Amino acid sequence: MHWTEKMFVAEPDLFRASLEARIEKTPEEIEGLVTIFNEYGVPDGGLVLDLACGIGRVSVPLAKLGYTVVGVDLSPSYIGFAKDYAEREGVSDRTRFIVGDMREVEKVLSEYLEAFDIVINMWTSMGYWDEETDLRILRQCLSLTKASGFFLMHTANRDNLVRRFQAHDFSISDDGIVMLMERELDLETSRMINFWSYYRKEGEDLRFLDRLEVNHRIYSLHELKEQFIDAGWRFIAVYGGLNQRKLTIDTFSMVLVAQK
Numbered sequence: 001m002h003w004t005e006k007m008f009v010a011e012p013d014l015f016r017a018s019l020e021a022r023i024e025k026t027p028e029e030i031e032g033l034v035t036i037f038n039e040y041g042v043p044d045g046g047l048v049l050d051l052a053c054g055i056g057r058v059s060v061p062l063a064k065l066g067y068t069v070v071g072v073d074l075s076p077s078y079i080g081f082a083k084d085y086a087e088r089e090g091v092s093d094r095t096r097f098i099v100g101d102m103r104e105v106e107k108v109l110s111e112y113l114e115a116f117d118i119v120i121n122m123w124t125s126m127g128y129w130d131e132e133t134d135l136r137i138l139r140q141c142l143s144l145t146k147a148s149g150f151f152l153m154h155t156a157n158r159d160n161l162v163r164r165f166q167a168h169d170f171s172i173s174d175d176g177i178v179m180l181m182e183r184e185l186d187l188e189t190s191r192m193i194n195f196w197s198y199y200r201k202e203g204e205d206l207r208f209l210d211r212l213e214v215n216h217r218i219y220s221l222h223e224l225k226e227q228f229i230d231a232g233w234r235f236i237a238v239y240g241g242l243n244q245r246k247l248t249i250d251t252f253s254m255v256l257v258a259q260k
C-alpha cells in the first residue's frame, strides 16, 4: 500500500488530529492568502479549487468570506469532516467536497463544468509521488482554470529543510499523544523519508499506537518553478510564507504563484 493510502485513507485518525490542531493557526493563513488573491486580482467571491483540501481547514474559512470552493481529497474520512465543518459554519451552499485522487483531477471534476479562478494546494500537499506525476497534476490544473486564472502552492522550502535537518525529533500534544519523528534525507532523489511513531501517554508509560511513513519529494524553488513552466504555467511570484515575507534560506515554507 502506498504510504498516502495508509495514512489518509486506511488509518486517517492520527493525522486528522494534526489537521484539526492546525485549524487554530488558519485565520492567519487565510488573511495572507486573501491578501495574495487581491494583489493578483483573483475576483472577490471567485471560484476556488482546493486541491487536497483535507478536512476543509482552508476551504471553509474561504467560503465564509464569500468564495465558492470545491475541495478534492483522497480521504473519505477528511471529506466527511469537511462537509460537517461547512454545515456547522453555515457555508454548505458555497462549498462542494469530493472524494477523489488529484492525480486524475480532470476526471474527478469532469462533471464540473465551470472553470476555476484559482487552484490552491496548501501545506505541502504534492511531491507524494515522482516528478512526472506532479507535472501531470499541474498540467491538469491548467486546463481546469479560466484564462488568466491562477495556481497558488504553499509548500516546504527544501533549502531550509536541508539547512535545519534533524534526524530525530518529538512532539507531545495536549491530548497526550507523543510523536517520535525519525527522518532520512535521500540526497540522490531529494526525497525526505519520515517515520512517525505515535504513542499515548498512560501515566509514566507510553502505549504504542502506530508507525506511519511519510515519503515525499522536497523541491527547491528553481525546481518547482521549472515544473510550473514545463506544465504550461507562467511563473509570477514567490514568497517565503503566506504573510508574503521574502523567501530566504531561513523561511520554512514557500508560496508560489503562477498564472495561466
Ligand SMILES: C[S@@+](CC[C@H](N)C(=O)[O-])C[C@H]1O[C@@H](n2cnc3c(N)ncnc32)[C@H](O)[C@@H]1O
Residues within 6 Å of the ligand: 004, 008, 019, 051, 052, 053, 054, 055, 057, 058, 072, 073, 074, 075, 078, 100, 101, 102, 103, 121, 122, 123, 124, 125, 128
Ligand atoms: C498535509 S495534508 C494538507 C491538507 C490541506 N491542504 C490543509 O492544508 O489542511 C495533505 C492532504 O493531501 C491529501 N492527499 C494525499 N494524496 C492525495 C491524492 N492522491 N489526491 C487527493 N488528495 C490527496 C491527504 O488526504 C491530505 O488531506
